[in-house]
Each structure stands twice: as structure tokens, then as C-alpha cells.
Amino acid sequence: MSTYIKKRVNEVVGETLKGKQLKNAKILLVLPESSTQPQMSLMLISAALKRDGFKNITYVHVKGYKDALKKKPHIVGFTTVTESVGVAIKFAEQAKKVGAITILGGIGVAVHPRDLTKNKSVDYVIKGEVENNIGEIITKILNGKQKEKTISLGFIRDLDSLPFADRSVLDMNKFPVPITLSTSRGCPYNCIYCSKYFGNLFRGRSPHNVLEELKYLIKEYEDDFNRSGRIVAIQDDIFNYDLPRAKKILKLIINENLNINLMLVAGLHVRNVDAELFHLLKKAGSKEVWFGIESGDEEVLKKLGKGIDLDMVRRAVKLAKDAKIPLVGGHMLIGLPGNTPESEKRSLEFAKSLKLNLVSYNHVTQLPGTRLWNWVEENGKSLYKYFDEYTLVGNKPAFETKEFTSEERKKAYDEAVKLTNKLLRLKALRLENIIKFIKHFHARKVWRFLFQRDLRAGERIVLYSKKKHLDPIRVKK
Secondary structure (H helix, E strand, O other): OOHHHHHHHHHHHOOOOOHHHHHHOEEEEEOOOOOOOOOHHHHHHHHHHHHOOOOEEEEEOHHHHHHHHOOOOOEEEEEOOHHHHHHHHHHHHHHHHOOOEEEEEOHHHHOOOOOHHHOOOOOEEEEOOOOOOHHHHHHHHHOOOOOOOEEEOOOOOOHHHOOOOOHHHOOOOOOOOOEEEOOEEOOOOOOOOOOOOOOOOOEEOOHHHHHHHHHHHHHHOHHHHHHOOOEEEEOOOOOOOOHHHHHHHHHHHHHHOOOOEEEEOOOEOOOOOOHHHHHHHHHHOEOEEEEEEEOOOHHHHHHHOOOOOHHHHHHHHHHHHHOOOOEEEEEEEEOOOOOOHHHHHHHHHHHHHOOOOEEEEEEOOOOOOOHHHHHHHHHOEEOOOEHHHOOOOOOOOOEEOOOOOHHHHHHHHHHHHHHHHHHHHHHHOOHHHHHHHHHOOOHHHHHHHHHOOOOOOOOOOOOOOOOHHHOEOOOOO
């Protein structure tokens, strides 16, 4: 261990925490983003720490961070995505000023092309699935025995070994959002734009383990659950990869009569569906189903690595509609490798032909650690100079090619958004949504509904680190 880290441990621990008292260490978990959506990974880490005997754990996002530092935490841990690494480093600087040891984790640091531990504000970086090791790591840090600044961990094979996510660290009045749930990790497909943080191996929780968490959440947070519309949002990358397991989960939900509004955040993979799946989804409480379609051009799909074709898309959409799912939607990407202005027109016409209830369009973004990142370096030009300019809303191009320029991409997006806006406005005019709109009337919402060019714009506010030199994008020489 370096002299610097020894000094840091002594400064933090001093005479206040020794032996069993280490479990009283003040640990602050931070989501360095403007989004108030609770972060599943931090809730799981909190649960794992409590299972290992740590008692004093606080969870905050951006707005509560400065106040939380006033309590002088011993450890401050940040979870990151690509565009929040710079903000996390800025916040780590502030944490150091109150004497905390700083830890960065999450996909942002896992795929970052630079060694972030060389930054003086970052004491440790953790890469990999940490839940079953976090208590041991924190103990070693506080005991001055954690030598490596970069801690690399593997994948957790048995997801049933994880505790249920700890929502008690949330101020539920500030998080009037759906209850989130993860039932699996990993994806065996090879989409060119995906970093595959959880690896290629699909690992699913047992259906009964999923059911037990659902029942626990509904009982423990009943008032909050009802206030959110009894929504359960499943955050799996590919919920239906193991189709029998997915059906078993749905059957258990139905048999228990849980009366939930089930949402699949990432959508369903069109390859692994049948009629029974959609009938079970509807009976289990799913009011909408989304598919990752990505493109309506067959040649572009072949290069994507998703393992799907247009006939699979048509079949999946038809099955969902036949099951009378109220809302059937599709996610589409603009600017995939092989795309041109002409192929985007074909893709848009294909989306229209599906007669979906909603279509979500985004510019594809090249993220570090993906095949697309390397493809752009070889075949295109990045339009972002710094990582914290990235936005997951995807309403502006991230790169361009000679075959598909930035201006052509913007034009294709504008054309696609016309379809999205039309469908969003039709959805808003449903009776139940009109009633909801009247109850929560706001003049700005009326203006936005009538006149805004892109109704999805502004879904996510991007924070900038204002120290962009901390995380410049690697560029070709």
C-alpha cells in the first residue's frame, strides 16, 4: 500500500473506528446524475453492506450531495455511466475536502479508456459485480489492508445469493417512481452498440426468488407502491432469453393475484417469444410491451449482431397485438453501421407498416467498450469531444460517416420524430390520460403538448463536470 493511502486511512479512521466499530463507519452512496430515478446497483450495495453488518449508510443523488457531505462520511462511493464520470470525479474532489475515502464503480469506470486511479481525487476503482464482496472490501480499506487501487471482480453466478435491494435508504417522498426489479443479468447476443457490462452468460434468478421479493416490496412499501400506480419495472437486459423461466415468473405473479402494472424497461427480444408469453404478460398486469427493433432495414440488421430479422419483428408485434396488449411499442436507432439516408427512409416506412402504438427513436451512440466505439474510430468521426457531453436521450448525433453526415442524421431524426409525436399525442388523447392531465394541469405541459418539436426532449438533464480535461475521449492520432 502506498504511503498516500496509508495516510488517507489514518486520516479517516483515526481513533474513532477500531475493531467492531468499523461497522459504524459512515458510508455515503452517490448517484452523480440529475435523474432522481433510484439506482438499483446502489440499493443492492446498501443491502449487501447491511447484511455484512454495516449500519450507517446514506443514499443521495445530486441535489442532496452537499448536505450529505456536511455529516463527514468516512467512505463515499459513486456509481457511474459514461457521461457521469466527470461529475463523479468533481464530486470526489469535494468528498476529499471533508476527509472521505472515495470509490468509483459502475459501467462508466469499467469501460473507461483511462486509469482513473491516477486522478488524485479517486482512491479506489471497483470493476465488476461487487455485491458479494463489498463488505470485505470496505473492511480491508478501513483496516488499511486494501493494497490494490483498482479492484477487479468477476460475475456472480448465483443471483439468488444476493439480498433484496434496500429501498429503506430512499426518501420515498422524493422518489414517486415505479418499484424497480432485476430478475437476470447478462446477454448472449452481440449487439454492436452494447458494452455488455454483465457479460455474455445469461444468469437468471429463480422464479420463486423473484416472487418473494415482489411480495416483500408490496407489503413493505404498500403506500408508496400504490402512489406509483402499482408499477413494477423489470430492468433486465433480456427478460425473455430463458422463455420457460420468464413464463414461470409470470404464472407465479398471476397465481398470487398481485394486482400489479408490469413494465419491461428494456423491452422483449423478438427472437424468443410465442403466443403464450404475451397472454401471460397481459394476465400478469402488463399494459404495454416494447421491442428492441433498432432498424427496419434487413442489411443493417445483419450487421447489428442482435440475431433478428424483419420477419421476427413482424411476428412478435402481431402476437402482442393478438394478445390484446393495450400498448405495443418499438425502440428504433438512427445511424447504425450501414445506415444511409435511403436506408433510414426504408426503416421509417417499416416502422409505420407495423402500426405500433408508440415508436421511440434515438441516435445510436458509440460507448467505450463496444464494437461500435472501434467501428467509429475506423469508419467515422466522433461529434463529441468529451465524455460528459454524452446523453442517453439520444436526440442528437454522436458521430457521422461520409455515407451519412451529421446533417443527414438530424434530418432523418426529425422525420422519425414526426411519427413519434403523432403517436404520443394520440396516446395522450385517450380518456384515462385526459382525466390524469386535468388533475395535474400545468400550462407548460399544454404548450409542450401542442408545439414542441420533439416531445421526448428534456427527459434527462445532462450535468457537465466543467472540468472536461478529466475525461477527454480518446481520438486517433
